[in-house]
Amino acid sequence: MHDSEPDSALRAGAAYQARRSRRHFLALSGAAMALAVTTRRASAHTRAAPAPPRSADPLFGLGVASGDPLPAGVVLWTRLAPRPLEPRGGLDDRRYRVAWEVAADERFARVVRRGETWAVPEYAHSVHVDVRGLDPGREYFYRFRSGREMSPAGRTRTAPDPRRRLDRMTFAFASCQAWPDGHYPGxxxxxxxxxxLIVHLGDYLYEYGVPADGGVRRTAVHDGLRFRCDTLDRYRLQYGLYKSDPDLRAAHAHAPWLVTWDDHEVQNNYAGAISDESVSSVADFLVWRANAYRAFWEHMPLRRRRAPAGPDMRLHRRVGYGDLVQFDMLDGRQHRSDQACGDGTRSDCATRLDPSRSMLGPAQEKWLIDGLSGAAARWKVLGNQVVMAQDDFGSEPGTRLFSMDFWDGYTASRDRLFRGIAERRVDNVVVITGDAHRGQAADLKLDFEDPESPTVGSEFLGTSISSGGDGDPSSGLPPGDSDPANPHIIYQNDQRGYVTCTVTPGEYRAEYRVTPLVSSPGSPVETGARFVIEDGRPGLNVAAAR
Incomplete structure (x- = not known):
């Protein structure tokens, strides 16, 4: 199965549960869409020009990207923005013609697909080309041109034929890249x-204002970036700033990406239609969310059909790699119930056990469990936002503390997922997770209160790319040790980096790649831990270096 859509009957009605009736939801949604005038679609009457005027600044300064690969196609992305830290990226309100081409070789001597499209001001002059007619499982190179200016070239790869036996695939995953907190050596x-493939699990940017001195980066920023994101134009400036990082642009050009979001693409710890802060009304927050979703889509290699409609955007989807791996990319923000007991970390919160509460919403829960049980691929990888394993932060004997924003605040939703995996005998489930700014490896137990309970899968929590700064090398849990409060957790590390995963029919291997410094550019990388999961034998094993 490849990039399959949820059934149309499962659309966004469940997205705005939050103790509101369907009638009230429709009223709020309509109000938000009416107010969010910035989400208008491109007009055929927008003035056209063959190319932007010549400038001393690079037209394709935000780079290129590809994503959501299929066996016969892939999405190509760029944005015309010679001055991305200015309104409209330094361009006027005209639409500009952009040519693209895909080649079988790095020198573009064998071009296999080419075409033209428009970069329109309504979409911040971003371009999303859904290229089809490519061969499965092979490498391609792509680039764009507008007028006389050519973009950098990118490398991409289509997904293998789903009927093909695949012997190996390698991907990396990352999350959490606060620009003022440090550089991106990962x-x-x-x-x-x-x-x-590269998988990004959320917090691609942070909505907060940027310090005038650029924080750790010590790069002065202009006043427009010092205020918090809430409007569409302000979010566009933030994406322009983050994508100015050369290492991030290089990673986008290196391989296709699968992306999802977490909270900071909109607002810290928001839940569905509920703001975590003092936004005056739900309708006002939905306008805020519409602006954030629109800017996210504009700057990610996502298909045009995934463009948001006002405050609603269907992001959860399924992508397959031959008969080896099925990726289920989850959306744990748009459809979740509000956090229990006022959010935060709580020691006594019965509401978190309420069976009516959901992390994913009923429609996405059903889509996920049905998709796992029907999967033809050997390994099932869930792209997940926040920690799924039980994580008791209590440091004193007899004291238990749980984050209401993690799956611990949505225990019934987690139980339904784990029971579905066990009852339908789904094997080889691996969860990859972001958000927490630490590396962590854990087994997922059908009943976390019973250490002898069956293991239904394993979770690799990746640390941040830069968020939180350099981290603490002296804090954590060495590979293979266990946390007395959480015996299913066998590794923790509080430094920065990413995780590389190599998957074969016989095993799933994960390597925690640690970059000790993000406070200055040029950090080396080292392997902090290695784990392996054997086919058909659930549970983590510490792996030796090869």
Whole structure:
């Protein structure tokens, strides 16, 4: 199965549960869409021009990207923005013609597909080309041109034929890249690896204002970036700033990406239609969310059909790699119930056990469990936002503390998923997770209160690319040790980096790649831990270096 859509009957009605009736939801959604005038679609009457005027600034300064690969196609992305930290990226309100081409070789001597499209001001002059007619499981190179200016070239790879027996695939995953907190050496080291895919699990940017001195980066920023994101134009400036990082641009050009979001693409710890802060009304927050979703889509290699409609965007989807791996990319923000007991970390919160609560919403829960049980691929990988394993933060004997934003705040939703996996005998389930700014490896137990309970899968929590700064090398849990409060957790590390996963029919191997410094550019990379899961034998094993 490849990039399959949820059934149309399962659309966004469940997205805005939050103790509101369907009638009230429709009223709020309509109000938000009416107010969010910035989400208008492109007009055929927008003035056209063959190319932007010549400028001393690079037209394709935000780079190129590809994503959501299929066996016969892939999405190509770029944005015309010679001055991305100015309104409209330094361009006027005209639409501009953009040519693209895909080649079988790095020198573009064998061009296999080419075409033209328009970069329109309504979409911040971003371009999303859904290329089809390519061969499965092979490497391609692509580039764009507008007028006399050519973009950098990118490398991509289509997904293998779903009927093909695949012997191996390698991908890396990352999350959490606060620009003021540090540089992105993890992405620089990723580009030295031969990857079929890069998966990003959220917090691509942070909505907060940027310090005038650029924080850790000590790069002065203009006043427009010092205020928090809420409007569409302000989010566009933030994406322009983040994509100015050369290591991030290089990683986008290195391999196709699968992306999902977490909270900071909109607002810290938001839940569905509920703001975590003092936004004056739900309708106002839905306008905020519509602007954030629109800017996210504009700057990600996603298909046009995934463009948001007002405050609603269907992001969860399924992508397959031959008969080896099925990726289920989850959306744990748009459809979730509000956090229990006022959010935060709580020691006594019965509401978190309420069976009516959901992390994914009923429609996405059903889509996920049905898709896992019907999977033809050997390994099932869930792209997940927040920690799924039970994680008790209690440091004193007899004291238990759980994050209401993690799956611990949605225990019934987690139980339904784990029971579905067990009852339908789904094997080889691996969850990859972001958000927490630490590396962590854990087994997923059908009943976390019973250490002898069956293991239904394993979770690899990846640390941040830069969020939180350099981290603490002295804090954590060595590979193979166990946390007394959480015996299913066998590794923790509080430094920065990413995780590389190599998958074969016989095993799933994960390597925690650690970049000790993000406070200055040029950090080396080292392997902090290695784990392996054997086909058909659930549970983590510490792996020796090869």
């Amino acid at each position: 992405y620089r080291h990723m580009t030295a690896e031969d990857l079929d």
